[in-house]
Amino acid sequence: MELLVASAVGILTAAGVYLILRRRSFPVILGLSLLTYAVNVFLFATGRLVTGAPPILNKYKEVAYTDPLPQALVLTAIVISFGMTAVVVMIALGAYLSSRDDGTAMPVEADGAEEEA
Template structure:
């Protein structure tokens, strides 16, 4: 079971990093979503899966219980990543509608920088 969860986290992280390194806006957003899923699975796996165990420590002192903290962290991270993804999609959609291209090109220079004459037309 540990090998399956570790493999899932590794595949999600690798594909998320690959998509973040693309030069398009929407694959970058999908890569960030995959990275957030990888972090969520990792956080959830830190809670040690206990089958048929109570979610909190009982009064009789049984040491077999599920830790509720990773579950709360994952729920909070899901809400935050959903809001972040929605905001990034709106930014990317606005940039695409304005420029008619979703390319992330950091090497283009502005016309005023190349000519050196800002005030003249």
């Protein structure tokens, strides 16, 4: 189990980083999403892997629970990463619509214009 999770995190990270290094905004967004999965699973896994022991208290008998804290952290992280993805998507879309170019690099001619300003 540990091997599966660790390798999945590794593969998601590698794929995410590779896509982030592309030169168009859409693959970068995809890469960010993959990296988000990797980070969330990573954080979650710091509570160690336990099956069948959700942190829902049982009032009637003593049972084992998994670590709830990473779960609470990751839950908000998932929602926040939606917010982040949405903003990045919006910026990418706005940039594409404004310049009809979805490259992530700063256009060369814009350099000079910025210095003048």
